[in-house]
Amino acid sequence: MKLDSKIPEGPLAEKWTKHKFNLKLVNPANKRKYEVIVVGTGLAGASAAASLGELGYNVKAFCFQDSPRRAHSIAAQGGINAAKNYQNDGDSVFRLFYDTIKGGDYRSREGNVYRLAETSVSIIDQCVAQGVPFAREYGGLLANRSFGGAQVSRTFYARGQTGQQLLLGAYSALNRQIANGKVKIYNRTEMLDVVIVDGKARGIITRDLVTGKIESHSAHAVVLATGGYGNVFFLSTNAKGSNVTAAWRAHKKGAMFGNPCFTQIHPTCIPVSGDHQSKLTLMSESLRNDGRVWVPKTAKPGLKSIDAVKLPEAERDYFLERKYPSFGNLVPRDVASRNAKQMCDEGRGVGSGLAVFLDFADAIKRDGEDTIRAKYGNLFDMYQQITGENPYKGPMMIYPAVHYTMGGLWVDYNLMTTVPGMYALGEANFSDHGANRLGASALMQGLADGYFVIPYTIGDYLASIGWNDKVGTDHPAFKEAIDKVNTTVNKLINIKGKKTVDEFHRQLGLTMWEYCGMSRSEEGLKKAKKIIQDIKSEFWSNVNVLGGANELNQELEKAGRVADFIELGELMVDDALSRSESCGGHFREESQTPEGEALRKDDDYAFVSAWEFKGENQPEELHKEELRFENVKLTQRSYK
Amino acid sequence: MKITLKVWRQKNKDTKGEFKTYQHDHVSADMSFLEMIDVLNESLIKKGEEPIAFDHDCREGICGMCSLYINGRPHGPLQTTTCQLHMRSFKDGQTITVEPWRAKAFPVIRDLIVDRTAFERIQQAGGYVSVNTGGIPDANAIIIPKKIADEAMDAATCIGCGACVAACKNSSAMLFVSAKVSQFALLPQGKPERAERAEKMVAQMDDEGFGACTNTGACEAECPKGISLTNIARMNREYFGAMLASYEVEVKGGD
Numbered sequence A: 001m002k003l004d005s006k007i008p009e010g011p012l013a014e015k016w017t018k019h020k021f022n023l024k025l026v027n028p029a030n031k032r033k034y035e036v037i038v039v040g041t042g043l044a045g046a047s048a049a050a051s052l053g054e055l056g057y058n059v060k061a062f063c064f065q066d067s068p069r070r071a072h073s074i075a076a077q078g079g080i081n082a083a084k085n086y087q088n089d090g091d092s093v094f095r096l097f098y099d100t101i102k103g104g105d106y107r108s109r110e111g112n113v114y115r116l117a118e119t120s121v122s123i124i125d126q127c128v129a130q131g132v133p134f135a136r137e138y139g140g141l142l143a144n145r146s147f148g149g150a151q152v153s154r155t156f157y158a159r160g161q162t163g164q165q166l167l168l169g170a171y172s173a174l175n176r177q178i179a180n181g182k183v184k185i186y187n188r189t190e191m192l193d194v195v196i197v198d199g200k201a202r203g204i205i206t207r208d209l210v211t212g213k214i215e216s217h218s219a220h221a222v223v224l225a226t227g228g229y230g231n232v233f234f235l236s237t238n239a240k241g242s243n244v245t246a247a248w249r250a251h252k253k254g255a256m257f258g259n260p261c262f263t264q265i266h267p268t269c270i271p272v273s274g275d276h277q278s279k280l281t282l283m284s285e286s287l288r289n290d291g292r293v294w295v296p297k298t299a300k301p302g303l304k305s306i307d308a309v310k311l312p313e314a315e316r317d318y319f320l321e322r323k324y325p326s327f328g329n330l331v332p333r334d335v336a337s338r339n340a341k342q343m344c345d346e347g348r349g350v351g352s353g354l355a356v357f358l359d360f361a362d363a364i365k366r367d368g369e370d371t372i373r374a375k376y377g378n379l380f381d382m383y384q385q386i387t388g389e390n391p392y393k394g395p396m397m398i399y400p401a402v403h404y405t406m407g408g409l410w411v412d413y414n415l416m417t418t419v420p421g422m423y424a425l426g427e428a429n430f431s432d433h434g435a436n437r438l439g440a441s442a443l444m445q446g447l448a449d450g451y452f453v454i455p456y457t458i459g460d461y462l463a464s465i466g467w468n469d470k471v472g473t474d475h476p477a478f479k480e481a482i483d484k485v486n487t488t489v490n491k492l493i494n495i496k497g498k499k500t501v502d503e504f505h506r507q508l509g510l511t512m513w514e515y516c517g518m519s520r521s522e523e524g525l526k527k528a529k530k531i532i533q534d535i536k537s538e539f540w541s542n543v544n545v546l547g548g549a550n551e552l553n554q555e556l557e558k559a560g561r562v563a564d565f566i567e568l569g570e571l572m573v574d575d576a577l578s579r580s581e582s583c584g585g586h587f588r589e590e591s592q593t594p595e596g597e598a599l600r601k602d603d604d605y606a607f608v609s610a611w612e613f614k615g616e617n618q619p620e621e622l623h624k625e626e627l628r629f630e631n632v633k634l635t636q637r638s639y640k
Numbered sequence B: 001m002k003i004t005l006k007v008w009r010q011k012n013k014d015t016k017g018e019f020k021t022y023q024h025d026h027v028s029a030d031m032s033f034l035e036m037i038d039v040l041n042e043s044l045i046k047k048g049e050e051p052i053a054f055d056h057d058c059r060e061g062i063c064g065m066c067s068l069y070i071n072g073r074p075h076g077p078l079q080t081t082t083c084q085l086h087m088r089s090f091k092d093g094q095t096i097t098v099e100p101w102r103a104k105a106f107p108v109i110r111d112l113i114v115d116r117t118a119f120e121r122i123q124q125a126g127g128y129v130s131v132n133t134g135g136i137p138d139a140n141a142i143i144i145p146k147k148i149a150d151e152a153m154d155a156a157t158c159i160g161c162g163a164c165v166a167a168c169k170n171s172s173a174m175l176f177v178s179a180k181v182s183q184f185a186l187l188p189q190g191k192p193e194r195a196e197r198a199e200k201m202v203a204q205m206d207d208e209g210f211g212a213c214t215n216t217g218a219c220e221a222e223c224p225k226g227i228s229l230t231n232i233a234r235m236n237r238e239y240f241g242a243m244l245a246s247y248e249v250e251v252k253g254g255d
Helices: A012-022 A043-055 A093-103 A111-130 A162-179 A245-251 A285-289 A319-325 A334-347 A359-365 A370-385 A443-466 A477-495 A501-517 A522-544 A554-578 B033-047 B117-126 B145-158 B161-168 B174-186 B188-209 B218-222 B231-255
Strands: A035-039 A058-062 A183-186 A191-196 A202-208 A214-218 A221-224 A264-267 A292-297 A355-359 A395-406 A423-424 A607-612 A623-626 B005-008 B018-024 B095-099 B109-110
Touching: A012 A093, A012 A111, A012 A292, A035 A202, A043 A058, A043 A162, A058 A191, A093 A111, A111 A162, A111 A359, A111 A443, A111 B188, A162 A183, A162 A443, A162 B117, A162 B145, A183 A370, A191 A214, A191 A245, A191 A477, A202 A221, A202 A501, A214 A477, A221 A245, A221 A443, A245 A423, A245 A554, A264 A285, A285 A370, A292 A319, A292 A334, A292 B117, A319 A334, A319 A522, A334 A355, A334 A395, A359 A370, A423 A443, A477 A554, A477 B231, A501 A522, A501 A554, A501 B033, A522 A554, A554 A607, B018 B033, B117 B174, B117 B188, B145 B174, B161 B218, B174 B188, B174 B218, B174 B231, B188 B231
Parallel strands: A035 A058, A035 A221, A058 A183, A221 A423, B005 B095
Antiparallel strands: A191 A202, A202 A214, A264 A395, A292 A355, A355 A395, A607 A623, B005 B018
């Protein structure tokens, strides 16, 4: 199978405009004859479902939470990028494009990234019109701040709750369509399979999480906006419910998986406090605007925050400022994380040994405590709540944690997966961030995909198949899929083994973090593959899921998700093994510059890895989509 | 730490629930309240007992999914969400009672999980500005004084958890509804539909079976996001204004 990215020909700046003109349209009166399923109600899903409903399509939207507003986009803190150049500091669509391509370490498509930068400006307009209360200057105009990997201020924000406000905006648009009858919402409902007939996506199989009922839903197209898979590491900044199940089951039905090993480790998270830890909490990257990252020059094991204040300047190593004078504390996330790990590996970590300081003393001295409180108050409160320490009195302790997955379902320029009629949006796809995502770009991509890309591209597909090309839920393929889902559910309940679902999940997470986390080597990855295979076989013979299938059963929900994470984990390891270069967040110990930076091998690896499922317990097949760069020159990324 | 937990267990909405007592001897002060239940659940599973069902998701205080009525207070002793409550807020040897939100409009689904879809229907009744995607003027074409934007943001931070309803002796949802009504009443974008919005959202709130507001202020005191009672006053003003306006329209229509 040959991968066709469908990137339009022609100059970069004209591709999207030209493509939009070439896409087929569905007549307004015919839109009501089509049904579209949208799974997931985060920024990408809610904005897509609302926009498609506004256009006149009949939409069914699904979320596993009790409300669309709970989707994990809600937790994004820092902001959203847009090339508005409101600050007159030299920003432009091309600069945002360039920063994003470079930030992604040249492993994303020029065409996609340029479109993202281009649509970014409309996103801000849209959100403001919805009543999203972005931060403003005294004159009443919108305020901006800077984020990592950029030297301009292009990040729009709503205190430290930007994701919340943007999601509530999309949620309000979704609610309006629900009230209008154009969107039907199914909450506490989880997608467990996708149904494919004659090579096209025709619907999904779901489980009602309250009654346990397995149901079929048919449609002309299926849109997956189901988020990322960071929870494969067990501990991550993702919500507890975030999972790969929808994407993974789509993968097993023919959708290729792009760059699964590209994981973002966020540098500023609250360190692990004990074995009971259930998730990790992010401290927004925006803190690096004012906070300075440091460790002691010589190892001081167990150094606490309250004692750090007394350590003289001469004995501190502000390692990011020292190594990267031009970007300083605002280097991209992969660089900041790797350096923090390096300091801890050298034995200069503080607290438990797996932490570095993020210090606001200078900023407080310069701007006053009130100014810092106004900017970051909620984050400081959260830090104090979790750690019991006051960050106004001593530096915060931070350590990298899994935060985002750049990898995801492979999609073409239209956001269609390798299964016709099935689309993937937002973090669920692999498309725009290459090997490392810049801060404040996830919100941008989710909303670009949902508000401004899918409404155009899905019409092209729907117009080409026609409204009569639909398969009802009475088709044998739906019955077969329901039976398969029921079999899996009953199998999980009837194993009645000795270990809990969480025990397997933790074991998988530790393995992934150790061997497929911030640093990866051939030897470690090979070891991990073996361990994961063992976890898988033990899981299916020794997991203990209590309760029944026909009731609310949270252990059963978790079990299904962990089963999928285990399989995904193995594919991530295979992907990391096959890419023996370093790029962005994927750091192969065998491939580094003399200074220890990620060393790309453009001649061998300037491609997207797209993996094709070949059957249970069979090795997956790797397909390569060559990346062509016509507008940027590939260079060793430098933030010095 | 060692604690005793009295937890509400209820198989489903149609069965009767009861309190069950659990002795929990492996509690660390650094655990969040939900992690404490996670650890208890793991030990229950090992004993062959079904774990306690509870709602949770982001575990960073923003999604609004977690609930729990702890020792007679929604989200427990601090003005925060349950996921952000840590065991250092409790004493060694303490007995802690954990119940679901109690309100007619929030029926129990299982154990500590309640059905909050009444909130969804209220938002669907008018919690939006009627704009479609696209065709929007430049964001800076709308100038909003910082003070107004900040006040709208204060109201917009509501996470929809339902603590206000659980705290209120009348199970009133006024704080929740007024937060959304206020956000849009303050901003120029929300002004064209302000009257209709207030009317529809209040009507839906009444239909759902939430109680009336008697200004006790318990909702504000327990709100994890510090949503202010001022919003309720503003909503009342919006609502009465809307009533008068619709009366005027009727009179004119009769001329």
